[in-house]
Amino acid sequence: MSIEATNITADALVAEATRLKNEGWRLVTMSSVEIDAVNMEILYHFDKDLKLTNLRLSLPKGGTIPSISGAIFGAFLIENEIRDQFGVTFDGLVIDYQGRLLNECTATSTSSPFCRLLIKEGMTVAKEGK
Template identity: 90%
Template sequence: MSVEATVITADKLVAEVTRLHNEGWRLVTMSSVEIDAENMEILYHFDKDLKLTNLRLSLPKGGTIPSISGVLFGAFLIENEIRDQFGVTFDGLVIDYQGRLMNECTATTSNSPFCRLLVKHGMTVTKEVK
């Protein structure tokens, strides 16, 4: 089973989010997930009267997508976290922690903790020890 979601592209993202916002949908969160070595997905979960609607955005790792924090201020924290974990750059983040929201070291495409997940299970992850 998979989560029902409208597939969306990066260029239509902000317009779609604005539409949902205007229709009274509340941003619950965004979930990022790694698909394979090159690609990942971000799911935008919106809620209205306990119903969820989702947007699915595929993007290459380390890519750049527009930030929705301009429309929904609440998204800034989520986007910063995704930047931390996956090295995705968000264009127009209202408060930009530069990839240091949680981690001390900045995440990059090659060095973002959550991107090593799919390399192979059980593979040891080198800790970011400074």
Template identity: 40%
Template sequence: MRQRRRSNMTDGEIKVITPDSLLNETMKLHEEGWRLVQICARALKDGEGNEITYSFGDELILGNLRLTVKPDEPLNSISHIYPTAYFYENEMHDLFGIDVQMMTVDFGGHFYKIGAETPFKK
């Protein structure tokens, strides 16, 4: 078993952060050897914006970073830290209208063929 370089994040923990701290928090986890597992967005009621959960794995430990973005508030991409994040980020843009900035691969709103613009945006 490898020596852990883990932060003090516990299994199943959800650490609430601000959009401004996303890059720093993500970089720390990357440097400690955490893998990106998934990014999940959900629309908040009454057009208050979106809640985004970033999940990271370290062996059998799953830790999460959660933040809220207001409508039309830009969010920095983490795809330069975790290259596969661009899949999730393009999805968040197309389905929820989240303004993800500086994606390494940006499909320009054409990641999905959908019948309505940003169908999950409330």
């Protein structure tokens, strides 16, 4: 399955997200996908009048890109989650959880695409069926 999306550069990202917001588009969510061993993409999904438009930003794993949270405040949660799970750094986050949005997450750019959660000392994990 493919998603129609407009390719965008990191330099143009904030301006384009701001333009869409000013035209009445609403940020629905963002998606992250691993392309290969060194590259990934972030898709920005916007809705207006039940129509979707998407922006596609390609970047190296563990890369740094600008945050759109200054223009679209709610993006800070998605950007923090992507940081925790994929190791992407968002420059200029309005609220930056410093890689700790997902409690005790130890994700780094080398452990992406999934976050490894720690079990705190003294906690036990119940076995299934017990």
